Amino acid sequence: MLFSKTCEYGIRAAVYIASQSDKTEKTGIEEICENIEAPRHFTAKILQILTRNHLLSSQKGVNGGFYMTAEQLKQPMIALVEAIEGKEVLSKCGLGLKACSETEPCPLHNKYASIRNNIKQMLSGMTIKDMAVSLQTGKAFLKID
Amino acid sequence: MLFSKTCEYGIRAAVYIASQSDKTEKTGIEEICENIEAPRHFTAKILQILTRNHLLSSQKGVNGGFYMTAEQLKQPMIALVEAIEGKEVLSKCGLGLKACSETEPCPLHNKYASIRNNIKQMLSGMTIKDMAVSLQTGKAFLKID
DNA sequence: TTAAATAAGGATGTTTTTGTCTTTTATTGT
DNA sequence: ACAATAAAAGACAAAAACATCCTTATTTAA
Ligand code: FES
Ligand code: FES
Numbered sequence: 641m642l643f644s645k646t647c648e649y650g651i652r653a654a655v656y657i658a659s660q661s662d663k664t665e666k667t668g669i670e671e672i673c674e675n676i677e678a679p680r681h682f683t684a685k686i687l688q689i690l691t692r693n694h695l696l697s698s699q700k701g702v703n704g705g706f707y708m709t710a711e712q713l714k715q716p717m718i719a720l721v722e723a724i725e726g727k728e729v730l731s732k733c734g735l736g737l738k739a740c741s742e743t744e745p746c747p748l749h750n751k752y753a754s755i756r757n758n759i760k761q762m763l764s765g766m767t768i769k770d771m772a773v774s775l776q777t778g779k780a781f782l783k784i785d
Numbered sequence: 786m787l788f789s790k791t792c793e794y795g796i797r798a799a800v801y802i803a804s805q806s807d808k809t810e811k812t813g814i815e816e817i818c819e820n821i822e823a824p825r826h827f828t829a830k831i832l833q834i835l836t837r838n839h840l841l842s843s844q845k846g847v848n849g850g851f852y853m854t855a856e857q858l859k860q861p862m863i864a865l866v867e868a869i870e871g872k873e874v875l876s877k878c879g880l881g882l883k884a885c886s887e888t889e890p891c892p893l894h895n896k897y898a899s900i901r902n903n904i905k906q907m908l909s910g911m912t913i914k915d916m917a918v919s920l921q922t923g924k925a926f927l928k929i930d
Numbered sequence: 931t932t933a934a935a936t937a938a939g940g941a942t943g944t945t946t947t948t949g950t951c952t953t954t955t956a957t958t959g960t
Numbered sequence: 961a962c963a964a965t966a967a968a969a970g971a972c973a974a975a976a977a978c979a980t981c982c983t984t985a986t987t988t989a990a
Binding site: 668687688698 | 935936937939
């Protein structure tokens with residue numbers, strides 16, 4: 641519905657990495673995928689994208705893995721979504737018109753634009769750290785057992 | 786974002802057909818696709834689905850085409866969406882967990898569930914006729930010229 | 931300095947979505 | 961009846977999304 645599989649895995653992975661960021665050890669792709677129930681190689685590709693976009697940090701070699709800096713933890717969810725789905729995703733027309741505009745709106749525009757704005761607010765107002773904390777405190781989960 | 790192409794075309798086509806439902810003549814697939822800028826054969830398939838689900842009516846042969854009964858015009862948008870995307874689409878987890886649940890929620894659940902509810906309300910509270918009227922009165926458009 | 935570990939990158943494969951083309955079936959005006 | 965018309969249906973094709981596998985580059989511990 642809202643996100644592609646790519647985006648779902650990307651967010652889940654980033655949140656998991658964030659949730660491990662107190663530890664000194666970096667988090668390996670294997671561990672990540674086990675804990676978010678995502679396909680190993682596919683997820684690795686997504687993390688490459690996020691790393692290139694500086695939303696994650698990584699280190700190769702023994703004891704390497706993924707981690708996040710304090711700066712990265714403060715990034716809002718929307719940064720992840722835009723890195724994966726593209727910047728425009730939150731301004732497109734809900735009915736697929738070439739552009740979303742106030743002057744030539746689709747019949748859904750009035751209501752949809754406000755909902756789209758809610759989504760934008762949700763994603764801007766929540767940091768990766770916020771999500772990680774809800775994991776750490778047992779309030780939320782990244783997979784169902 | 787919200788809908789698949791299939792769903793977008795399906796809604797646009799249905800709304801266009803509805804907007805022509807005052808006329809006595811039925812509306813042909815060619816005319817529909819010109820007016821909503823959608824691919825001819827693909828859209829025809831989508832209309833088949835909607836017709837099988839009794840959300841549209843159709844007639845073959847000379848002077849045939851698509852049309853909607855008064856009953857069908859009163860259907861809410863959500864009926865179209867569910868016919869095309871499936872009934873479950875509006876209750877799935879936003880982060881792709883196997884199930885969306887209050888007891889094992891994903892970190893997005895709190896905010897997402899409320900947005901998803903807004904979407905549901907938007908789609909339940911607006912009939913196909915409502916959308917068609919906004920077209921007819923020039924307040925909305927199904928393609929950009 | 932070497933072996934092991936681990937992410938990055940590239941090639942390839944599968945599935946789903948999106949789209950076209952052709953044939954069939956039903957309807958209607960003549 | 962017949963020809964024309966239009967939707968239904970089925971086969972096929974292209975593109976995108978989803979996923980795997982293999983090789984390469986980098987790092988570190990021993
Ligand atoms: S024009 Fe369709 S959502 Fe704005
Ligand atoms: S559990 Fe993810 S949206 Fe409800």
